[in-house]
Amino acid sequence: MAIESSSWAIRSAWLLAKDLKSEFRTRYALNAILMFALTTLAVVSFSLGASSLSPKMAASLFWLVIFFSSMSGLAQVFVKEEESRTVNLLRLVATPGIVLCGKFLYNLALLLILEIVVVPVFAVLVNVPILNLWLFLSVLLVGSLGLASATTIIAAIISRARVKGALFAVLSFPILLPLLIAAIDGTYLSLQGEGFSACWSDLRLLISYAVVMFTASLLLFDFVWSE
Amino acid sequence: MISLQTKELGKWFGTRKIFDRLDLYLEEKGSLVVTGKNGSGKTTLLKILCGLLRPTKGEVLINFGERNLTRQESRNLLGLVMPDLELYGELTALENLLFLSRIRGLNLSRGELEMKIDQVGLAGREDDPVFSFSSGMKQRLKYALALLFDPRVLLLDEPTANLDEDGILLVDRIVSQQKERGILILATNEKADLKYGDRVIQLGN
Structure with a gap:
């Protein structure tokens, strides 16, 4: 039987659909990242009491919550395939490029679900008004693209390590530092009510980071994925 | 050849x-x-x-x-059947074959996939999750998967x-x-x- 050609985008979408279906049936990662985020925000809210955070502190706290919550869930994207011993099956049927794209889309979807829950809870509990909502959402979206790109390739690397433990957070931190600095600054400007022109350098850095990280991942992934 | x-x-x-x-x-x-x-x-x-x-x-x-x-x-x-090759336990037999055929670029219909499952003696179990299968049934499903691509x-x-x-x-x-x-x-x-x-x-x- 001849293999019919369908685009890599459609095949990646099938991998995304499979991972989402598995996730909603097993709650392997989603529960972990949501519980981490909500618990952290609740603790901060209790400790703040009636006082409120400055916009700079609030922006830092917001990205810290996103960073550490994603660390607890996004690392599982390849570890789960290794632990359930389905990784060889995936290697047999899919090309490395399709696997990377599918897993990237899945991590991005998890991040967006996390953010849909965290943003309103953050706004209510931390009591910081978002004065430029569109800028806030733009920084969040572009930051998420970079975060998903970086965490996907790092997750692939650590899934091959014998001792995984805290390796994901340790390896991610230096790689994600430029993204976090730009994202915190952009979020701070949006909380201050600044316009897109004031934030353009941060947005440009975040877009460049996402493009560079995804391209580098595509080039490197075959070496990480193949035994 | x-x-x-x-x-x-x-x-x-x-x-x-x-x-x-x-x-x-x-x-x-x-x-x-x-x-x-x-x-x-x-x-x-x-x-x-x-x-x-x-x-x-x-x-x-x-x-x-x-x-x-x-x-x-x-x-x-290639077609491969080996103990190291695990199927997705949380997916049903049919979902496994559907996903694995589509990601390889093969557009088989539900009927065609059900026929493949039939051929390995798992008729009527296509909508059951694979984690509920015995080891023998999983082995049969691996054969269905290997034969899905008519391997040379x-x-x-x-x-x-x-x-x-x-x-x-x-x-x-x-x-x-x-x-x-x-x-x-x-x-x-x-x-x-x-x-x-x-x-x-x-x-x-």
Whole structure:
């Protein structure tokens, strides 16, 4: 039987659909990242009491919550395939490029679900008004693209390590530092009510980071994925 | 005409040699049984042949006519059944086959996939999650998956493991069909399985 050609985008979408279906049936990662985020925000809210955070502190706290919550869930994207011993099956049927794209889309979807829950809870509990909502959402979206790109390739690397433990957070931190600095600054400007022109350098850095990280991942992934 | 050849194939794990200088040549309608003690490298050899492991030295060549196929082209012609190959437990049998066929670029309908599941004796269980299957049923589903792509090269590791009498008859039928249309390589320690091959090699000597 001849293999019919369908685009890599459609095949990646099938991998995304499979991972989402598995996730909603097993709650392997989603529960972990949501519980981490909500618990952290609740603790901060209790400790703040009636006082409120400055916009700079609030922006830092917001990205810290996103960073550490994603660390607890996004690392599982390849570890789960290794632990359930389905990784060889995936290697047999899919090309490395399709696997990377599918897993990237899945991590991005998890991040967006996390953010849909965290943003309103953050706004209510931390009591910081978002004065430029569109800028806030733009920084969040572009930051998420970079975060998903970086965490996907790092997750692939650590899934091959014998001792995984805290390796994901340790390896991610230096790689994600430029993204976090730009994202915190952009979020701070949006909380201050600044316009897109004031934030353009941060947005440009975040877009460049996402493009560079995804391209580098595509080039490197075959070496990480193949035994 | 498809052919599979290994040249000076060798594999080490660290300093431990598994096998070395393994030269094989199989053409269409050829079959080979690989035997040997536990740890002699049977599964490792099959993994190298299907591209899941890289050899430490030597190479595997799969030719279609005069043309040497790339690693990815070769994989599209391969079918594999082995204990190391787990299916997605949280998906149903049908969802497993649907996902795996689509990600490989094959647009089979639900009816066609159900027929494949029927052929391995799992009719009526296509909508059950795979985690609820017995080990024998999982083995049957692995055969359905391997045959989904009408493989020109079929690699079987412990082909009758966990199967009942009907399952063993199913393997007999699959093996006979494969010997008519392509290459068959199987790794086993079962004496009864030796009959499946035209040639037998023993690893670990």
